[in-house]
Each structure stands twice: as C-alpha cells, then as structure tokens.
Amino acid sequence: MPTTCEIDFENNPLKVIYAGQLLRGTVQLTSTEEKNVRGVYICIHGKAHCYWTEGSGDNRRTYSGDEDYLNERTYFVGGNSGEIRLSPGSYNYSFQCMLPPGLPTSFEGEIGYIRYTARVVLDIPLWPDKSFEVPFTVIKAxxxxxxxxxxxxxxxxxxxxxxxxxxxxxxxxxxxxxxxxxxxxxxxxxxxxxxxxxxxxxxxxxxxxxxxxxxxxxxxxxxxxxxxxxxxxxxxxxxxxxxxxxxxxxxxxxxxxxxxxxxxxxxxxxxxxxxxxxxxxxxxxxxxxxxxxxxxxxxxxxxxxxxxxxxxxxxxxxxxxxxxxxxxxxxxxxxxxxxxxxxxxTDQSNFSTLPYPSAAPNAPFQFPNEDPPTYEEAVIKGGEGDxxxxxxxxxxxxxxxxxxx
Missing domain, CATH: 2.60.40.640 (Immunoglobulin-like)
Structure with a gap:
C-alpha cells in the first residue's frame, strides 16, 4: 500500500481564506514501509503564471511570466541536512501560516492563473521527493x-x-x-x-x-x-x-x-x-x-x-x-x-486586524444583522482553467x- 497523506484546513472544508488571515491545518501522513528521509515539511505556496505563443512557423514565439507571492516552508521532522528513519505508521502534524495582506485573489484562466497550494513533501535522499498537494482559494477583501x-x-x-x-x-x-x-x-x-x-x-x-x-x-x-x-x-x-x-x-x-x-x-x-x-x-x-x-x-x-x-x-x-x-x-x-x-x-498595513473568523470563512462575518455569504465555484468560460x-x-x-x- 502506498504512502498516503491528508491535508485539512482547520474548520474550513471549503479551503477558502482571505488575504491577511491566519491559515491553520492538520496533516495525517501514513506510511506502510520504512523510509530514510532528510525531512518532512509543508510548503504554502502562491504564484501567478501565464504562457502563450504568437506567430507561426519560423516566426513562432513563446512568452511566459511568473510571479511568486508566498513560499513558506515548515518542517515537521528533520531539516536540510542529515537523515532520519521514518518507521511505518501514521503521523499527525499541525501547521499554521499567516497570509500576507496584499495577496491577489485566486484566478484560473485559459493561459494563466493565480494559484495557491499546500504541499507536503517527503525529502528523500538520492531519490525523487514524494509530495502531496491540495489547492485552496485566497480572496482579496x-x-x-x-x-x-x-x-x-x-x-x-x-x-x-x-x-x-x-x-x-x-x-x-x-x-x-x-x-x-x-x-x-x-x-x-x-x-x-x-x-x-x-x-x-x-x-x-x-x-x-x-x-x-x-x-x-x-x-x-x-x-x-x-x-x-x-x-x-x-x-x-x-x-x-x-x-x-x-x-x-x-x-x-x-x-x-x-x-x-x-x-x-x-x-x-x-x-x-x-x-x-x-x-x-x-x-x-x-x-x-x-x-x-x-x-x-x-x-x-x-x-x-x-x-x-x-x-x-x-x-x-x-x-x-x-x-x-x-x-x-x-x-x-x-x-x-x-x-x-x-x-x-490605501495603506494595507492593517490587514492583519481583519475581524473575519480565522478558521472558517463561511462562518458569519461580524456585520450586524446581515447574513454571511455563501461560497460557490467559479464560473469557467472560454476554456479557462484546467x-x-x-x-x-x-x-x-x-x-x-x-x-x-
């Protein structure tokens, strides 16, 4: 049976969070065999990417763009040097990451995206790393x-x-x-x-x-x-x-x-x-x-x-x-x-004071006498997204x- 990994966000099954909020979650890693690893870590990553071509034949040109917004790595065990032995069994870890207030909203397009992921990595020496990844939505308020x-x-x-x-x-x-x-x-x-x-x-x-x-x-x-x-x-x-x-x-x-x-x-x-x-x-x-x-x-x-x-x-x-x-x-x-x-x-320095619930964005906002919003999947048109x-x-x-x- 292969190694499995579940990544959950605390009280947040929709995996939606606002820029400037604290992201909390848990990881359950299950291994059926002994492994030597340099470390096990989670990386919270956000980036924008686009890619397109113009022209044809000898005049065909390719253009691309990349921009990183977030790249936070937290080790559960191990580190950058040495090796440790990971015995068979289940391992439970917790993590948290304060999202910067100036993050752009998640976006999926036909030739580009703004995408956020939580990725658990087993750093295996002399062998390809094994990783498990889940995407999540970030919303700019x-x-x-x-x-x-x-x-x-x-x-x-x-x-x-x-x-x-x-x-x-x-x-x-x-x-x-x-x-x-x-x-x-x-x-x-x-x-x-x-x-x-x-x-x-x-x-x-x-x-x-x-x-x-x-x-x-x-x-x-x-x-x-x-x-x-x-x-x-x-x-x-x-x-x-x-x-x-x-x-x-x-x-x-x-x-x-x-x-x-x-x-x-x-x-x-x-x-x-x-x-x-x-x-x-x-x-x-x-x-x-x-x-x-x-x-x-x-x-x-x-x-x-x-x-x-x-x-x-x-x-x-x-x-x-x-x-x-x-x-x-x-x-x-x-x-x-x-x-x-x-x-x-305006100045974005006070975004960390957003009084949203830190765990579940679908919980009621702190606005008097108003129903909270629901959250629905994006409408995808014209071949947008993968x-x-x-x-x-x-x-x-x-x-x-x-x-x-």
Whole structure:
C-alpha cells in the first residue's frame, strides 16, 4: 500500500481564506514501509503564471511570466541536512501560516492563473521527493463601500449614425441614441445588476434585438511594466432582449445575476489583471456595423450597503475598492462615461486586524444583522482553467439598487 497523506484546513472544508488571515491545518501522513528521509515539511505556496505563443512557423514565439507571492516552508521532522528513519505508521502534524495582506485573489484562466497550494513533501535522499498537494482559494477583501463614487449611477451614452449612400454621394443618417445605466457602479457576486437601456431611434435602421453581455477582460503580462501583453475578452453571461424600430423609443430593463467570479483587480498582480464591463450590442442590417456600447463596472468581494455613509459599520482593515472604468482619453466616438475613475489604494498595513473568523470563512462575518455569504465555484468560460475551480463569496440579497423583481 502506498504512502498516503491528508491535508485539512482547520474548520474550513471549503479551503477558502482571505488575504491577511491566519491559515491553520492538520496533516495525517501514513506510511506502510520504512523510509530514510532528510525531512518532512509543508510548503504554502502562491504564484501567478501565464504562457502563450504568437506567430507561426519560423516566426513562432513563446512568452511566459511568473510571479511568486508566498513560499513558506515548515518542517515537521528533520531539516536540510542529515537523515532520519521514518518507521511505518501514521503521523499527525499541525501547521499554521499567516497570509500576507496584499495577496491577489485566486484566478484560473485559459493561459494563466493565480494559484495557491499546500504541499507536503517527503525529502528523500538520492531519490525523487514524494509530495502531496491540495489547492485552496485566497480572496482579496475589496469592500465596495470604501469608494463613495461607486454608490453613484454608472451611465454611458452613445449616438450611433449609419452611412446612407446613393450614386452621387454618401451621408450619415440621423442618430440612434442609446443610454445604458446601472443604479450603482459596483457589485459583488450573487447580486442582481439592474440594467436600464434607453433607446431613441431616429436613424433609418431598425434594431431587431439587443444582446447584453457581462464581459471579463483579462490582461496577461510577462513581468511588471512589460509592454508584452496578451488580452482576453470573455463573455460570462449573455442575454437577448427586444430591439427598437425606426422612429421609436424604448426603455429596456435587463436583470443579470453576477456569478462567482474574482474581483476587479488591476494592481495587485503584475502578471494577471482583471476588469469587467457590461456590453450592449444592437443587431441591425448586415450591411451596417452594429452599435456596441461598453459600461465599465467594478466587481468587489463585499457589496455596497443600502442607504449608509461610505465605510460606516464595516470592519477595520478592509481595503479600498478598485474601480477600472474607461480611461479619460477613450477614443470611442460620442461616448460619455459617468463611471468614477480608479482611486488610489490605501495603506494595507492593517490587514492583519481583519475581524473575519480565522478558521472558517463561511462562518458569519461580524456585520450586524446581515447574513454571511455563501461560497460557490467559479464560473469557467472560454476554456479557462484546467481542473481546480476557486470559490468566491456570493451575496444573494435584495437591495434598493439590486433586485430580482
């Protein structure tokens, strides 16, 4: 019978933990035969990685990037020198590791990831090491209440014209005006995005339908500050709704539940950067370009509280949220964005004071009169990930700005 090993997190079967928390766990190692080892240790490791190719044939090039965030090794027995004899039997060990407060959230993508593992290693001299590994989820605490601008409506407007051509000349039609609006600029997974689309169609082109998508935009970098990047755009959710005929006005409302996805974060990792937008695509005749409008939104790991001053009643140590709207110098014609610009990060030195339960993140948070979140596996789209699916907090709550009705 081979050597076996079980790695458990204390009171935490989901293996989900927030950056800045203390990770505790136990190891049960069972060996059926005597072994000589230099040592037995556990390594808590976190890293980002990406890999892609460009071109073909002789012009084919490979690019990759790596960044380590955590590499803590604790020996249960032995060390770096000498040998000890491990007799057959079962061995029980305990471990703990204080996670740094600035860790990025776990992420699995098609060509990259941010991944955390706990790995038990038997360091065997003159022979390949034997190791046992379990992945776990780390969540960066991003409280959307920390930026009061995210409590304001997010609005984008587009005036779309179409070319009218005859034998002698070409001119533009009257505009089709599209205004997209959400009650707030930030949401947490599990909440309902109440999108309103106002259309005034003074053009000569009917819109047969609008397609609404929740878009994840991922930038992969080979290293910090690198100009070599790979971009991915993935539609996580897609809904079709009615269109708007010529010389008509429509108010279209769409409700979209945010699935379990990692928060917006363009700063913490130098390798993997994630942001989100709501994309609205109008379907017109095939000889014309469809109107497309993007409304940037911020995804956090704790939702905006109803009718409350920013940051009131929330635990000390929550990080300021990160918003990533279109930059001010956006070149899209006739676009006006009222989404707030990205705020600066606050000092992260007080993250160790997070009053989350140190063992089980699915235990109630210390927020008065509020249900704790549940944790669900990530929604994987477009070939993302290979096997492990991180779990993210889900807040299924009706509020004045987020309702399924």
């Amino acid at each position: 991003i409280n959307l209440n920390a930026d009061p601008r995210l409590k304001e409506p997010a609005i984008v407007e587009q005036n779309k014209t179409f070319s009218l051509c005859c034998l002698l000349c070409c001119c533009s039609s009257d505009p089709m005006r599209i205004i997209a609006r959400t009650p707030v600029g930030g949401y947490a997974p599990g909440q309902i995005i109440n999108l309103e689309i106002n259309v005034k169609n003074e053009s000569d082109q009917p819109v047969s339908e609008f397609t609404v998508q929740l878009i994840k935009q991922i930038n992969y970098h080979t290293h910090a500050g690198s100009a070599r990047q790979k971009h991915e755009t993935i539609s996580i959710i897609e809904q079709d709704t009615r269109g708007c005929d010529v010389s008509q006005e429509e108010i279209i409302r769409v409700n979209m539940e945010v699935p379990p996805i990692p928060p917006t974060d363009f700063d913490t990792s130098n390798i993997v950067k994630v942001r989100y937008s709501i994309r609205i695509i109008g379907s017109v005749a095939c000889c014309h370009n469809n109107p497309v409008i993007d409304l940037p939104i911020t995804i956090g790991s704790y939702p905006i509280q109803d009718a409350s001053p920013a940051y009131a009643g929330y635990p000390i140590g929550y990080q300021q949220s990160i918003g990533y709207p279109h930059p001010n110098n956006i070149q899209t014609d006739n676009i006006i964005s009222q989404q707030p610009s990205a705020p600066q990060l 096997n492990f699916k991180p779990k993210y907090p889900m807040f299924k709550r009706n509020t004045s700005y987020s309702s399924g009705n």
